[in-house]
Amino acid sequence: MSSYYKGHPQNLVKDIGYRMKEKVILKVENILKVYPNGIVANRNVNFEVYEGEIHALIGENGAGKSTLMKILFGIETPEEGRIILNGEEVKIENSKKAIGLGIGMVHQHFMLVDSLTIAENIALGNEPKKRGLFIDKAKMIKQAEEYAKKYNFKINVTDKIEDVSVGVKQKTEILKALVRGAKVLILDEPTAVLTPQETRELFAELKTLKKQGHTIIFISHKLNEIMEICDRVTIMRHGTTVETCYVKDTNPQEISNKMVGREIVLHVDKKPAKRGEVCLEANNLVYVNGIGKKMLDGVSLKLRRGEILSVAGVEGNGQAELAEVLTGMKVPINGTIKILGKEIKTFTPATMRGNKVTYIPEDRMRNGCAAKLSIMDNLFTDKIEKYLKLKIFLDRKKMKKQSEELVKDFKVKCSSINNQVQVLSGGNIQKVVAARELTEEAQIIIAEQPTRGIDAGASELIRRKIVEYRDKGAAVLLISADLNEVLELSDSAIVMHNGRINAYFKDTSTLTEEELGYYMLGVKNQSEEEVNAILCEK
C-alpha cells in the first residue's frame, strides 16, 4: 500500500488507521432506473458510503445524481438493484420508510411551511403533546433548541420561516432530518442557494455532524467545495457511477476529466462560419432573482450573423437567466441590449419577437408548446397574423398546407397534423417547437438545451437544422450543458460561472472538453481582457 500512497509520509500511519476502521453503512448495487418516458436515468450504479464520512457525489446535469438520491429517499423505486443499509438489504418504498431507516434528505427546494416557526416546522408530524390533545409548545421549542445547540446551529427557533434567510431555512431542514433520527443525511446541492459566508457556516456545521457520527452524502458540482470538505468522492456520468476515490488522493483536474469524459462521439457536418454584422449586443447585463441572488453579474457579449455562439456552464450559473433576459421573459435591473444597433427599451417577449428573436426554450412542455393543442395550432402561435382571412378568421387551408410541409421538413413522427402535441414523444415535441422557431425570418435564434433528453435521431435533426439556419444568415446563441454539442456545433463559445462570463473561445475547433470543464467549474478563469475579446468587431 505504501508504494501507492500519495499523502505525506508522516500521515501514513494515521491515514491507514483511519481507513482500517471504515465500516460500510450504505451500499447500492447495480441500480437501474428507467423513467416511464423511456429515459434511463441510472444504470449500473454502484457505490459505498462509509460510516461517519462526508461523501461527495459529483456529475454533470442529467448524470443521474438526483435520481439516485430520490431512490435512496424512497421518492423513486428502481427497476433493478439492491440497497444495503448496515449490512441488511432494504426496500425503500416511500419517504416515511426512508426516515424510519434513519435516512434524511435536505432537498434543494425547501419543504417548509413559511407561515410557521422554525420549531413548528421541525416538530411537524411528531408534535410533543400535553393533556393528550394539545401541542406542548414549551416542549416543542425546548426540543428544537436542544437540537440546535447539540449541533451548534445558531438559530432562533421561534422565528417564522418567512422572516429568515435561506441559510437558516436550510439549517431548519437539516434539523428536521436530525430530529427524526437521521444517521445518513443527503444534501442535494446545499450550497447552490447560499452566500459564501453561509456556505462557510454550513461546512462548520457539517464537520460537527460528522464528528458526532453522522454520515453525509453531499451532492455538488462545485469542485472546490468537494476538495475542502469531503472525504471521498463518487463521480457519475451518463447515469452510471464512474469511480469512487479519496479526495486527498485526487485533484480537481482529475475529477473534472472523469466527469466530462467523452463517450458518444458526435459529429455535425458544417462549413466554417461566415461571420457577418453584429446582430445582438448585450452590455453589462445584471439580473437579480426572487431571493435576491445575482444571477447575471455584468454579462456583455456580441453575437454575429452566421455564427453559432454557445454558452457552456454548470446549471445555475446564469445561462438560463441570460436566455430569459434576451428573449424578454425577464427584465434585467441593469445593462442594455441592442439588436442590429437599435437599443431595446422594453423587455417583453413581444418586443424581442418583434425584433426577430426566436426562442427554443429549455422547458418545452411549459414554455415551448401548448400541450393540449394540435401540432398545427402549435406551429403558428407566434405568427398567426400571417395566416388570417379577412384579418379575423384563421386561414385553416393555408395553415394546413404549411404545417404539412413543416412536419415533413422536420420529420415529425405523427399520424396527423391534428394530433395533440402531448401525445408525441419528447424528441418529436422538440421538433415541433424547432419547426416553429427556425424560420426564414429568424435573425437571432436562442436555443436553450435544444436536444436535452431527446433521442439521438431528433437531436441530430435539430442540430442540422440549427446549422442550416446559421448558413442562411441567422445568429445563433446555443445554451447547452452537453459539452459534445458545444464543441461540435458551435463556432465560438463562452463559459459562464457565477453569473459572469469567465472564458471566451473564438474558435472551438481546438478546444477540448477537459479544458472547457476547468472553466465551467471555475478551476481556471480567463483574464478580463481575454473574455472581452468577444466584444471586438471582427
Next chain:
Amino acid sequence: MSQVFESIFSTGFFFSVIRVATPLILASMGAVITSNAGITNIGIEGVMLVSALTGVFASAYGFGPWFGLLISIITGVLCSLAIGYVSMSLKADSALTCIAFNTMAVGGTVYFMYAVVKDKGTTIALNSGKLPSLEIPLIKDIPVLGEILSNHNVVSYMALVMIFVVYVLLYKTPLGLRIRSAGKAPNALSSVGVSFLKTRYIALGISGVLGGMAGAFMSMGYVTWFSKNMTAGRGFIALAADAMGNSTPLGAALSAMLFAIAEALSYALQITTISPELVQMLPYAVTILGLIIYSVKKSSSDKKKREQLAKN
C-alpha cells in the same frame, strides 16, 4: 326616520343579529378550516341545505330535534367527504365538483321533500320540532344585555363556542398545525411522512360537522321546517366571511357578524318606504364591498413584501 332608528337601536334588533349570524358563523368556521387546509369549499352551501333537510326528516320520523341535529351533522360529514373524494381522490376540478353538488342539493332536496311530504315548497306539514332555546342564568337578569344575549337557540350558543373550538383546534393542536401546513406547503407535510390528502379529508370532515350544524339550525331553530333553497346563499356569504377574515376564526366570525348586521338591517328597514328590494341587496353589497376591501388590502401588503424582498 326616527322609527327606523328606534327599530335599529332596540334590543330586538341586536337579538336578531345573533340569530341571523348563527348559520353564518358556523358555516364560516367550516370555511376557515377548509381554507386553512388549502381547499376552497364552495360546497358548504349545498352541505348546509342537505343537512337541513335530513335533520328535519330525522327529527320528525326519528327521535326529535336532538336526533335531527345528530343526523344533520352526520349528513354534513358524509357530503363533505363525498365532495373531497370526487375532487381530491378522483381529481375532478374542485370548483366544478362543488357547484355540481350545490345544484344537485337544490334539486335533490326538493325531490325528496316532495317524495316524503308531497309538497314542493316546505315541510311545514311535518311536525319536526325545534331545538330548545336557553336562558342563561345571571346574564338574563342584566338589563338590555340580558335581552340581547339570553334566550337564544342552543345552536346559537354552540356557534359562539365553535369560534373558540376552531381557534384552539387550528392553533393549539397537532392536527391544526398539520391542517395549516397542508394548506400552505403540502410537500412540507409529505417530507415528514404525513399524508396531506388525509389531513385535507379530516379538515373537510370537520367543516362538514360545522356545515351540518348550520343546516340543522336553519330548519330546526331559525324556523321549524325545511323550505326550498332555504340556505339562500348563506354558504357563499360564509366563504366571503372566511376570505375577509383572512381565514382566522376570529376574523371570519367578526366578518360573519358584519354580514349578519347587514341582513338584520335589511329586515328592520323593510318597515320604511325604502324599496325592500334595495334593502335586501344590502348584505350582498356589503359582501362585495368587504371582498374589495380585503383584496385591496392584501395586494398592497403583498406589494410591500415584494419590495422588502427586493431591497434585501
